[in-house]
Amino acid sequence: MAWDRNQMAARAAQELQDGWYVNLGIGIPTLVSNYIPEGIEVTLQSENGMLGMGPFPFEGEEDPDLINAGKQTITELPQTSYFDSATSFGMIRGGKIAMAILGAMEVAENGDLANWMIPGKLVKGMGGAMDLVAGVGRVVVVMDHANKHGESKVLKECTLPLTGKSVVDRIITGMGVLDVVEGGLKIVELADGVSEEELRAATEATIVG
Amino acid sequence: MKKIYGSAAEALDGLLFDGMLIAAGGFGLCGLPELLLQAIKEAGTKDLTFASNNAGVDDFGIGILLQTKQVKKMISSYVGENAEFMRQYLSGELELEFNPQGTLAERLRAGGCGIPGFYTKTGVGTQIADGKEVKEFGGEEYILETGIFADLAIVKAWKADETGNLVFRKTARNFNPPAAMSGKVCVVEVEEIVPTGSLDPDHIHLPGVYVHRIIQGDHEKRIENRTTRKKEAV
Numbered sequence: 001m002a003w004d005r006n007q008m009a010a011r012a013a014q015e016l017q018d019g020w021y022v023n024l025g026i027g028i029p030t031l032v033s034n035y036i037p038e039g040i041e042v043t044l045q046s047e048n049g050m051l052g053m054g055p056f057p058f059e060g061e062e063d064p065d066l067i068n069a070g071k072q073t074i075t076e077l078p079q080t081s082y083f084d085s086a087t088s089f090g091m092i093r094g095g096k097i098a099m100a101i102l103g104a105m106e107v108a109e110n111g112d113l114a115n116w117m118i119p120g121k122l123v124k125g126m127g128g129a130m131d132l133v134a135g136v137g138r139v140v141v142v143m144d145h146a147n148k149h150g151e152s153k154v155l156k157e158c159t160l161p162l163t164g165k166s167v168v169d170r171i172i173t174g175m176g177v178l179d180v181v182e183g184g185l186k187i188v189e190l191a192d193g194v195s196e197e198e199l200r201a202a203t204e205a206t207i208v209g
Numbered sequence: 210m211k212k213i214y215g216s217a218a219e220a221l222d223g224l225l226f227d228g229m230l231i232a233a234g235g236f237g238l239c240g241l242p243e244l245l246l247q248a249i250k251e252a253g254t255k256d257l258t259f260a261s262n263n264a265g266v267d268d269f270g271i272g273i274l275l276q277t278k279q280v281k282k283m284i285s286s287y288v289g290e291n292a293e294f295m296r297q298y299l300s301g302e303l304e305l306e307f308n309p310q311g312t313l314a315e316r317l318r319a320g321g322c323g324i325p326g327f328y329t330k331t332g333v334g335t336q337i338a339d340g341k342e343v344k345e346f347g348g349e350e351y352i353l354e355t356g357i358f359a360d361l362a363i364v365k366a367w368k369a370d371e372t373g374n375l376v377f378r379k380t381a382r383n384f385n386p387p388a389a390m391s392g393k394v395c396v397v398e399v400e401e402i403v404p405t406g407s408l409d410p411d412h413i414h415l416p417g418v419y420v421h422r423i424i425q426g427d428h429e430k431r432i433e434n435r436t437t438r439k440k441e442a443v
Contacts (some may be wrong), residue, residue, distance in 0.1 A: 047310065059244075064239060064430040065367075065381040071237040072436035076430040082379055084386040084414075085262070086318040087423045089311025093329065115253050123307075124289035130337065131311030134330040151443070167332025 002174040003191040010035040025102035028142045033060045047128040052080035073151045093135040102137040104143045109205035111168040111180040114160035133164035145173035152204040184208040217248035220422040225254040229401035233261040234385030238433045244398045244426045245363040258282040319356035340359025362392025368435035369399045373420030374413045388418045396422045
């Protein structure tokens with residue numbers, strides 16, 4: 001037993017605080033918007049130039065001038081505002097966005113994050129990921145605990161080129177929640193049916209405490 | 210001084226030269242200067258460097274200039290929605306300089322503001338920092354990035370008045386204002402030119418000082434990733 005994608009997204013949604021402006025990455029992080037707890041108001045930023053991202057449009061109501069950072073058609077909300085890319089990354093770099101929830105290929109115990117390229121494979125670019133992890137108040141990574149070969153993605157040191165150095169605050173995987181602390185990672189929470197021994201055994205990184 | 214031109218080709222007349230640096234607005238296929246890109250294709254200008262967040266798709270956006278091998282180098286944050294781009298890049302015909310998206314936007318803005326360099330935390334400790342000056346402020350490391358001073362900016366806006374004051378629409382604004390600012394000359398294509406005085410001066414997104422030539426035209430405005438939800442049965 002462990003958390004599935006939706007349970008991971010629901011757990012990540014517990015990180016949100018009332019009044020926050022947040023940026024959600026592509027993949028499992030996008031699902032977080034389905035689990036925003038009741039009574040918590042958050043405003044979603046789309047780094048191509050929008051605060052207050054709404055849901056996908058109804059069929060026939062798509063607007064080519066209204067897309068998210070994944071280039072999907074979306075809608076606006078009553079509180080929506082638009083701005084240019086320099087302003088958008090100004091608020092990211094300036095720390096005005098409280099949190100980013102992102103996917104990752106690898107995370108290291110010192111908070112290093114790799115999620116933009118695999119040497120020898122086709123590289124599409126980092127988009128806004130490097131700006132986000134360097135700039136926002138808090139970085140939460142949501143990802144599978146192991147890669148498809150069953151190897152830990154939570155490492156002592158990243159093997160892939162970095163997106164950011166010492167930038168991750170918290171890691172949420174199918175096995176639980178880990179915080180980046182002095183000397184390594186600290187277990188915050190275990191997923192349903194996962195024991196501490198199992199989590200330790202599945203994790204290459206140093207677990208302290 | 211009259212800023213309005215009859216066509217994209219007329220508006221670009223005398224501005225294009227081989228080996229030039231062009232800043233182009235747009236994010237994905239949204240807010241692209243599609244008419245001006247088509248006119249550059251027809252002009253046949255070569256060895257172009259584009260500062261543009263993306264490279265379009267095979268038959269739309271900068272992709273149409275890749276097909277005719279008019280592009281020497283791209284300065285972009287995300288590419289690869291484009292088979293011809295990847296073919297040229299992997300065969301070494303096309304140079305590619307990856308910039309983090311916010312760094313690219315700020316390089317354009319800075320160039321337009323007369324700022325030749327700025328320090329940013331983005332990319333510190335990554336391969337983006339290779340060869341760049343590192344400086345400490347308040348105990349934290351930052352890297353030096355340079356402003357982009359483009360020979361020409363091509364951008365797309367929603368409306369312009371006759372003096373070049375611009376209004377953009379929704380997320381089609383994106384890189385258009387910073388690209389416009391970075392150009393020595395800026396040519397804008399709009400959906401509608403309205404009489405001077407009809408735009409609320411408090412609602413101008415980019416003042417006409419940045420805009421030198423304007424054309425009006427019909428835009429395809431292609432959608433890259435159409436995503437919808439079903440209306441729930443009532």
